[in-house]
Amino acid sequence: MTAAQFVDSQAEEAVRGWICSNGRQRLKENFSGFSDSWFITTRVIHEAASDIEAKGLAVNNLTLVEHFLAKGTLESEGGNRIAFPGSDCWEVIQYAVGKIRDLYFKRRAAEIFEQGAKGNLTALQAISYLEPLATGPEIETLASRRFNAAVEPQEAVPRLCLAGQGVCTAGNLALVTGAAKTGKSAVVQAILAACLDGSEHLGIHGAGNEQGRAVIHFDTEQSRYDHWQLVRRSMHRARVTTAPVWLRSYSLADVPTEERRHHLHSELRAAQEAHSGVHLVILDGVADLCRDPNDPAEAFGLVEELHRLAIRFDCPIICVLHLNPGSDFKTRGHLGSQLERKVEGTIALEREKNSEVINLWMPPSRHGYLTKDQGPRFAWSDESGRHELIEGRRKEAVAQAKAEQERAELERLAHLVIDTNGPRKWGDFISDLTQICGSKKSAERKFTRMKAISLLSQALTGEWELAA
Numbered sequence: 001m002t003a004a005q006f007v008d009s010q011a012e013e014a015v016r017g018w019i020c021s022n023g024r025q026r027l028k029e030n031f032s033g034f035s036d037s038w039f040i041t042t043r044v045i046h047e048a049a050s051d052i053e054a055k056g057l058a059v060n061n062l063t064l065v066e067h068f069l070a071k072g073t074l075e076s077e078g079g080n081r082i083a084f085p086g087s088d089c090w091e092v093i094q095y096a097v098g099k100i101r102d103l104y105f106k107r108r109a110a111e112i113f114e115q116g117a118k119g120n121l122t123a124l125q126a127i128s129y130l131e132p133l134a135t136g137p138e139i140e141t142l143a144s145r146r147f148n149a150a151v152e153p154q155e156a157v158p159r160l161c162l163a164g165q166g167v168c169t170a171g172n173l174a175l176v177t178g179a180a181k182t183g184k185s186a187v188v189q190a191i192l193a194a195c196l197d198g199s200e201h202l203g204i205h206g207a208g209n210e211q212g213r214a215v216i217h218f219d220t221e222q223s224r225y226d227h228w229q230l231v232r233r234s235m236h237r238a239r240v241t242t243a244p245v246w247l248r249s250y251s252l253a254d255v256p257t258e259e260r261r262h263h264l265h266s267e268l269r270a271a272q273e274a275h276s277g278v279h280l281v282i283l284d285g286v287a288d289l290c291r292d293p294n295d296p297a298e299a300f301g302l303v304e305e306l307h308r309l310a311i312r313f314d315c316p317i318i319c320v321l322h323l324n325p326g327s328d329f330k331t332r333g334h335l336g337s338q339l340e341r342k343v344e345g346t347i348a349l350e351r352e353k354n355s356e357v358i359n360l361w362m363p364p365s366r367h368g369y370l371t372k373d374q375g376p377r378f379a380w381s382d383e384s385g386r387h388e389l390i391e392g393r394r395k396e397a398v399a400q401a402k403a404e405q406e407r408a409e410l411e412r413l414a415h416l417v418i419d420t421n422g423p424r425k426w427g428d429f430i431s432d433l434t435q436i437c438g439s440k441k442s443a444e445r446k447f448t449r450m451k452a453i454s455l456l457s458q459a460l461t462g463e464w465e466l467a468a
Contacts, residue, residue, distance in 0.1 A: 006107040011096035012042040018093050024049050024059050026265055031097055038097075038104040158367060159207045159280050159316050160191065162360060163376050165368025167345035168280075168316035173307055175339050176320045177331050178349030183358040184320055185222075185230055186378065186387040187347060188284050191318065192217065192234035195279065196247070201237055202389055203360055203376025204347075206280075209246070213279040213315075214271035217249035220260060220285035227251035233386055246275045252288075260289050261305070268313050278315040286319035286335070293333035303338045319343070356380065357390060407453060410446060413437075414455050414466060423463035 018027070024046075028034045036046035048067050049059045057063050068074040158166030160174065168174035178184050190201035195215045198208035209215065219227040231249050235241070248271055252260055264283075271278050283306075287293045290302045310317045319339055321331050331340060340346070345365035350372065352359055361375035362368055381388040417424065417432045424432065426447075433443035450456045457467040 006103040006110060007040045008096075008099055008103060009041040011099050012039050014096045015039070015093060015100065016042040016045050019045060019049055019059060024053070026262070027093075027097060029265070029269070030094070031101065034097075035104075038100050157207055160194070160318070161205055162347055162362055162368075163203045163370055163374065165345075165362055165370050167347060167362070167365070167368070168318065169344065169367070170314045170316055171311040172316050172344035173303070173310055173339065173342055174316055174318045175331070175343045175346040176318060176349070177323060177336070177346060178358075179323045179351070182349040182351050183378065183387060184322075184349060185284075186358075187349065187360070188217075188282060188320060189230055189234045189237060189386075191280075191282060192231065192247070192249075193238040196235065196238035196240050196244070199238070202378045202387060209279045211277070211279075212244065212246045212275060213277040214246050214248055214275040215279050216267055216271055216281045217247075218252055218260070218264065218267075218281075218283050218285075219250065220252045220255075220283070220288035222251070222253060222284075224251045224253075227253075237386065246271075246279070257288065257291055261302075264289070264309070268309060272313055278313045280315050281310075281317040282320070283317065284320045286321050286339075287332055290335065293335035296334040296338075299333060299335035300338050302335065303342050307342060316344070352377070358387075406449070407455075410450050410453070410455055413446060414450055418464075418466055423459060423461075423465040425463055429464050 015027070018024075036043055036050060039046050045064070048064060052059050052063045052067055065074065156169035156171075158169050160167045176184055176187055186202065187204065190204045191206075192215070193199075193201045194204055194206045195209050198210075199205065217231070219230065222230065227249070228251075231243070231247075235243060248267065250263070250267070252263065255263065264281075268278060268281070283289065286302075286306075290298045293299055306317050306319070321336055321339065323331055323336075330336065343365075345367060346363050348361050348363060350359050350361070351357070357377050357379045359372055359375055359377050360370075361372045362370035377390045378387045379390055380386075413433065413436060416436060417429060421428070421432060430440065430443050430447060433447060434440045437443045437446065447456075454467050456464050458464055
């Protein structure tokens with residue numbers, strides 16, 4: 001088999017379209033040792049892109065046309081349509097470039113063996129040429145990841161907690177989920193406020209951001225005014241009058257889907273450089289980073305990409321996602337299913353029955369678990385103009401509501417008996433109550449409860465009447 005056989009022109013054409021859409025920088029950042037020499041059929045495009053970048057210009061259709069026009073080779077390279085659409089799916093490009101890179105290593109190995117067979121290389125020369133291929137980026141990366149009992153990685157410290165339970169650490173994904181209109185924006189505000197002042201808000205608190213690393217917030221769902229209001233309320237909650245430079249919040253509701261992921265990559269790089277690191281990222285509307293959250297290939301690819309970014313930039317990425325309409329637990333599409341499998345922790349929101357109160361809880365996760373009965377609760381306050389934490393846990397609130405409901409029912413029955421017949425001896429009271437309840441045992445139990453909660457008092461004559 002000759003070196004010329006290790007070529008995939010279809011994969012190269014797909015990458016050519018990506019290059020012509022100013023995606024070259026992303027390729028270089030995601031593929032160690034990215035080189036124009038990997039390509040055969042489209043190498044002239046990549047070499048032209050290198051020349052354009054060397055001049056400080058962006059690589060796109062216009063700059064490519066101008067480049068080849070200046071060289072006098074425009075017509076031979078395809079004319080004004082030199083840049084044609086390739087795949088705009090990052091997962092397809094990843095696969096294509098990975099295949100092209102593998103073919104390059106195979107091609108180089110074949111060339112070395114061909115030269116050796118012709119007697120143009122000594123055995124030692126052939127070995128020296130093969131060694132760089134044998135210790136390529138993948139092998140070096142794999143070796144660096146091998147378990148070493150003598151080297152303990154740094155312990156992960158949660159950068160976000162809910163009621164003392166760790167939600168997420170650097171290099172991981174987290175999820176905030178709930179039905180529509182259950183206060184997810186309030187939770188985002190609380191997370192931002194916790195980053196701003198290091199305090200607890202709505203039961204949410206973090207590790208603090210004393211080093212001033214970047215906090216990135218992408219809002220893909222709200223209008224610019226609503227996005228502005230959300231951030232302002234976060235600042236007001238944290239009692240901060242001026243937004244710190246490391247708070248980098250963006251409104252992307254009107255940005256095309258395919259551009260949002262590109263902006264995320266660019267923003268992470270810029271924030272890393274400007275603030276010496278990224279503290280955390282909030283994607284408020286993670287489903288808007290893909291065209292179809294029900295497409296398994298696209299959904300799985302997005303989750304994998306976000307996880308790689310979290311590891312690469314050493315930060316947690318918090319994904320905000322709706323539940324499916326009508327569901328109390330299932331997140332949206334294949335995207336939600338894959339996130340549920342991959343996230344480190346989840347903050348779930350649930351509106352309490354017949355109430356405006358929102359309950360926060362955590363399904364079992366790697367670092368914590370918070371039942372619905374244990375989670376913090378909040379509701380809107382007209383007085384403060386924002387959501388506020390409610391004292392007491394859900395279990396206590398349910399018990400209190402049950403007790404109030406029982407007392408109201410017993411009061412109704414006591415009034416019905418006494419208002420109809422006046423104060424009654426015990427036997428008569430039980431007889432009247434039995435006619436209402438249909439059971440003597442039930443009547444006796446209810447009478448006992450009426451006495452226990454001081455609804456009734458006994459007169460000197462021995463008759464029972466309503467307590468004063």
